[in-house]
Amino acid sequence: MSKNLVFIVAYNHESKIEKVVSRIPEEIMANPDNEVLIIDDGSRDRTFFQSESIRKKHRGKAKVTVLRNPVNQGYGGNQKLGYRYAIDHGFDRVFLIHGDGQYAPEYLPQIVNALGKHEPDALIASRMIDRRDALRGGM
Numbered sequence: 001m002s003k004n005l006v007f008i009v010a011y012n013h014e015s016k017i018e019k020v021v022s023r024i025p026e027e028i029m030a031n032p033d034n035e036v037l038i039i040d041d042g043s044r045d046r047t048f049f050q051s052e053s054i055r056k057k058h059r060g061k062a063k064v065t066v067l068r069n070p071v072n073q074g075y076g077g078n079q080k081l082g083y084r085y086a087i088d089h090g091f092d093r094v095f096l097i098h099g100d101g102q103y104a105p106e107y108l109p110q111i112v113n114a115l116g117k118h119e120p121d122a123l124i125a126s127r128m129i130d131r132r133d134a135l136r137g138g139m
Helices: 017-022 047-057 074-088 105-118 131-136
Strands: 004-010 034-040 063-068 093-098
Touching: 004 017, 004 074, 004 105, 017 034, 017 047, 034 047, 034 074, 047 063, 074 093, 093 105
Parallel strands: 004 034, 004 093, 034 063
Antiparallel strands: none
16 A cells, blocks of 8 residues: 655645545545645744644544745745655655645545546646636636
8 A cells, every 4th residue: 555645735734734634535544544734834924833733633544744845936846845854754656736726636546546447647637627616626
């Protein structure tokens, strides 16, 4: 079985982060080989504290970890930190989603299952497959 990291990049997403985490399907959250990592990228709002509240309330099998950059690293810098975390902790796969919910966590089981059958080096999803969904998501 693979160790999977669901990595959520977050910047000023205090009002959205809880909903995003709640949208991660139970089959992902119930697996002890999975972990959810939220990295707050130096937000000016209470994203970190909201994320910590989520971590403390979480009682599932998947671990929830929250980290905070004291200084904003930018989107790419935040990603680098998350990927370094994944390497340092021996994860086989990383699934990047955004703290504003524009990438649908509901599709994670389909992606995990597809990877289990084919094992490509990389899989890149698109939030533009149905452009109406992207607009509804706030793009």
